[in-house]
Amino acid sequence: MLLWPLLLLLLLLPTLALLRQQRPHCSLRRSTDISTFRNHLPLTKASQTQQEDSGEQPLPPTSNQDLGEASLQATLLGLAALNKAYPEVLAQGRTARVTLTSPWPRPLPWPGNTLGQVGTPGTKDPRALLLDALRSPGLRALEAGTAVELLDVFLGLETDGEELAGAIAAGNPGAPLRERAAELREALEQGPRGLALRLWPKLQVVVTLDAGGQAEAVAALGALWCQGLAFFSPAYAASGGVLGLNLQPEQPHGLYLLPPGAPFIELLPVKEGTQEEAASTLLLAEAQQGKEYELVLTDRASLTRCRLGDVVRVVGAYNQCPVVRFICRLDQTLSVRGEDIGEDLFSEALGRAVGQWAGAKLLDHGCVESSILDSSAGSAPHYEVFVALRGLRNLSEENRDKLDHCLQEASPRYKSLRFWGSVGPARVHLVGQGAFRALRAALAACPSSPFPPAMPRVLRHRHLAQCLQERVVS
Template sequence: MLLLWLLLLLPLLAVLWQQKPSWLILLRHQVAWRVLAWEAACQQRKLQQSTLRAGQSQQQALLWCLKRAQSPCCLPRGITDMSTFRNQLPLTKTSQVQEEESKEQLLPPSSPQYHGEASLQATLLGLVTLNKVYPEVLSPGSSACVTPTSPWLGSVPWLRHALGRVSPLGAKDTRTLLLEALMSSGLRALEAWTAVELLDVFVGLEADGKELAEAIASGKLGTPLPSRAAELQEALEQGPRGVMALNLWPEQPQGSYLLPPGIPFIELLPFKEGTQEEATSTLLLTDVQRKEEYELVLTDHASLTRCRLGDVVQVVGAYNQCPVVRFTRRLGQTLSVRGEVTDENTFSVALAQAVGQWPGAKLLDYACVESGILDSCDGSAPHYEVFMELRGLRNLSEENRDKLDHCLQEVSPHYKSLRHRGSVGPVKIHLVGPGSFRVLREALAACPSSSFPPEMPRVLRLSHLAQLLWKRVIS
C-alpha cells in the first residue's frame, strides 16, 4: 500500500519541485526502482509459471489471438484449438504477408505491435537484468531516448522522469535528440523505439562523431562545452564497448534468448542445412531438441497468419519447458552464382577474418550483390560484389582486397572448388562513403511492401538498391 501511495505521489512531487533538486531526483529514482523491482518480481513469477506449463500457456495464447483477431473473416470455420489451427492454416513467408498486407494497409506480424502484459514483462525483466549486470548504465541521468517515439509503455510514462532520463521527449529529429543527450557528462546508455533505429544512431555516431563534438564545443544548442566535446572525442577514438542487445543473460559472450509461451504464438520449423526438401510440420516449444536448428514461425492477432520469418535459431538450452536459442542465420540471405550456397553466417565469418587483417580498419556495415544483378561480369566469370562502409581506411590495396576471397575459400570448400576450376571469379570489394547504408535503409523503408522497421538485407536482389550503393562508391 505504501508503494502505491508513493507511486501516486510521484507526478505531484515532480510538479511541486520543478527546480528538480538533487535530493528529489535521487529520491524519485530510488522509489521508482523499488516499484520496478516489486513489479519485476511479480512478472518473474508469472514467467516462471508460464514456462513450467508451456504447452498450456501456448494454448491460452492461441485462444487469445483467435478471440481478438482483427481479420476473423479469413479464418476457416471450426478453429477452436491448437491442433486444428496448425492443420488448417498454411504456412506463409514474410514476403507474402507483406505483399498482402500492403494492399490492406495493415502492419506485418513482425511489427512492434505487442503491448500490454507481454511488453510490460519484457521491459521490466530486461531493465532489472541490465541493472544487475551493468548498474552504472541505469543510474540517475545516465540514459537518453534518441528517437521521437519512446520505447516505454504509454501506461507508465512517469518512469521516464523518475529514472532520470537525460532528454525530454518531443517532436524532434534523431540527430537533435542525440546531440542534446551527448552534452551530458553522465550519459551511459541510449534508448530507441526499434533496434534498427538504434543501430543507425550508433553507426551515425561513429561516422559523424567529430562533427557532433565540434557542435558541442561551439555551443550549437546553447552553452559551449569544449571539455565535454574533448571527452566525447576521446571516447569515440576508443571505439564502441558494451551491450548492443538485451536478453536475460547479457553477461554471456554470445546472445541467448528465451522463447516465451505467450503472444505472439511461436512455432518452430525444423531446418537442415543443405537439404532440398523443406519440413512442412512445425513443432511447439516443448517439442524441440537441443543443438538442433529451427526456423521461427509467428502468429499474432492482427492477421492470424502463420508467418515464416526466415530467422533460423539453434536451441542451446532450456528455461523450464521453454527453449533458449541463439540466432544463427537468415534464410534468403544467401549468395549463389554457380549453384553454390554461401549463407549469411559463412560469409560474415570470412569477412570478419579478412577485416581483421586490414590494419586500422573497422567494419561499420556491408551488403553483397551477385554480379548478374549489377551486370558487371564483362566477360569474366560470375562473382560476388561486396559494398562496405569502413572506419579507419578509405582505400584498400589489391593485396588486402584479395584476402576476403582467400578467407571465403577457407570457410567454404564448395566455393574453393568453384574458384579453383574458374567457374566463379574472385570477390570484388567496393568501399562506400559515410551514411551510405542509412540512405539504403531509407530507400527500403520507402518501399510500399516493406516491413516496419525495414529489414536490412545482406544480399541485395533489386537492381535499383544495388545501384544506390554503386553511386556512393569512393574506392
C-alpha cells in the same frame, strides 16, 4: 520514492505467470490439439515478391494485439533486468537517448518523463538529443534505437564535433558550458578508441534493440568508440515483431529467451547444409540444445503460420523455454549458381578476410548479386561486395582477392564453381563515410519499413544497391 517500480511490478505479474508455465501452449483455441492445429494450418512463407521500385521487406501477417503484448512484455522485463544489473542507470538524469528511435519496443504505459532520461521528452531533432547527452557528463547509460544507428551517431560526432562543441560553449541551447565544450574537443582529439568513456566517465552500459544485421555494428562500437562498456538489448526484434526476451544482461550479448504465449512460436528443424523443411515443427519445450531451428510465427487474428526465415541455435533453457542465439536469416543468402552462401557463412568469411587487411576494422557491409547491377556482362556471375572500413583508405588487389579465397575455404560448393569458372571472383568495393547511412535512409523511406529496420546484407533491389555503388571510393 519513485512510483514506477510499483507500476512495473503490477504490470509484470501476468508476464511472469507466462514464464512460470511448465509447457508452452497455444492460446488461439484451447480445445484444439497441436496435431489438428498443424493439419488445418499449413506452413507458409513470407512473400519474397516485391516491386522493384518499392524496396519493401517481406513481412508476415501479425496482429496488432500480438505485437502490442509482446512489445510491452519485452519493455517491462527489459527494464526490470536492466535495473537489476545496473541499479543506478534509471535514476533521474543518468540516461540519454541519442537517436529518434528508442531501444524499448513499446513506450511506457504511464504518463511522465521517460525513466532517467535527460533532455525533453518527444524531441524530434536528433542533433538536440545528442547535444543534451553531450552536456551531461554524469550519464551512466546511453540509448539508441539500434547499434547501426548508434554507429552513425559516433561517426557523425567525429565529423561535426567542432560544431557541436561550439554550440555547447555558446549555450545553444541552454546555458553556456565552455569547460564541457573544451572536454568534448579534447576527447575527440584522442581518436575514436574509448571515446564514449572519455565523454561520460561514469557510463556503464549501452542499450540498443537487437535486430537482424546488427552484429558488425556492435563489434565495431565495442572495439572502438564504446570500448570497455557493456551492451544490453532488451529484446530481439525480427521480421515478425518482438521474438526474444533478454532476462539476464550479465550473460554474453546476443542470448534471448523465446517466451510462450502470443505471438505463438514454433520451431522448424533446419537440416544441416540445406534449407529444406522438416516433416513438422516443434513446440518450444521440445527444443534440443545445440540444434538449429527456423522460427514459425502464428498470427491469431488470421490464423496464419508463417516461416520467418530467422534461424536460431538453442544454447540453453529457462523454465523449459529455450534460450537461443540468432544465427542468420535465410532470405539473406547469396546464390548465383545454386551455391547458397548463407548470411552467417559469408559474414564469417568476410571477417577473416578483413582480419588480413592491416589496420582495417569492418564497420558495415552489403552484398549484391551481379545480375542486380548488370555487372556480369562478359564475365561469369559473381558477388559485388561493398564495405565500410576504419583504418584503411584504399583496397589493393591483393586485399580484394583475400575475400574470394576465404569464401572458397568456407564453401566447397563455391570453390568448385570458382574452379570450373561458373562463378566469377567476388568484387570488393570500399565505400565512403555516409554510404550506409544513405542506404538506411532509403530503407526507412519504404512505406512498409518496420521498426527496428533489420539491416539487409544482401540487397535485392537496384535502387538500394546503387546507394552504395554511387559512393564507392576504392
